[in-house]
Amino acid sequence: MSNARIRIAIFASGSGTNAEAIIHRSLQSDAAFTVACVISNRKDAGALKRAALFNIPAEYCNPADFATETQYVEALQQLLDQYGVQMIVLAGYLRKIPPAIIERYRGRIFNIHPALLPKFGGKGMYGRRVHQAVLQAGETETGITIHEVTEEYDAGPILLQKSIPIDKEDTPERLEMRIKAIEHQIYPEFIQQKAMEFQKLQTVQ
Ligand code: GRF
DSSP states (O other): OOOOOEEEEEEOSSOOHHHHHHHHHHTSTTOSEEEEEEEESOTTOHHHHHHHHTTOOEEEOOGGGSSSHHHHHHHHHHHHHHTTOOEEEESSOOSOOOHHHHHHTTTSEEEEESSOTTTTOSTTOOTHHHHHHHHHTTOSEEEEEEEEOOSSTTOSOEEEEEEEEOOTTOOHHHHHHHHHHHHHHHHHHHHHHHHHHHHHHHHHO
């Protein structure tokens, strides 16, 4: 029987507002998970600064710094082992996760995308660009998608979606703000639910 909190790693390249919302959730007394570390491919990522403010290990690991993919994977595995990571959560992470890591965390690695996949996803579709594309396409609604991470960008099984109507006043910036506000509520709760599921699995093992 184990009610130990599930140890998660957050991967983030950007400002880290989602990472911070997840950290806040992890600090509530009923949290089923703890944020073991935040990993970024960018030294100056806001996400790393936010993690440090909470005394959460903030690690920089950039594929560009390694001569081969194998060396990069080894370094990443080492970090994940060092922090005993059981589940990975991508929050604005702009690098592809190596297949070996996906394989190892199959079913325990998730991403959030700021649109209703399968529309407006894939390589190059991130951040404000997504909202720009949505507005240009004349969509009447947009939203968020949480999906499992598989070898193909933004194409893993969809686990949760929430849609919102587009307002006349929406600009890419406004939409980004509205969407992030929803992400900050839904993603931490999704992670909490998943962590509870994994806790149960550990109990029966
Ligand atoms: C979010 O909108 C998320 O959906 C996308 O990247 C953005 C990250 O924002 N994958 P932040 O760094 O958490 O503020």
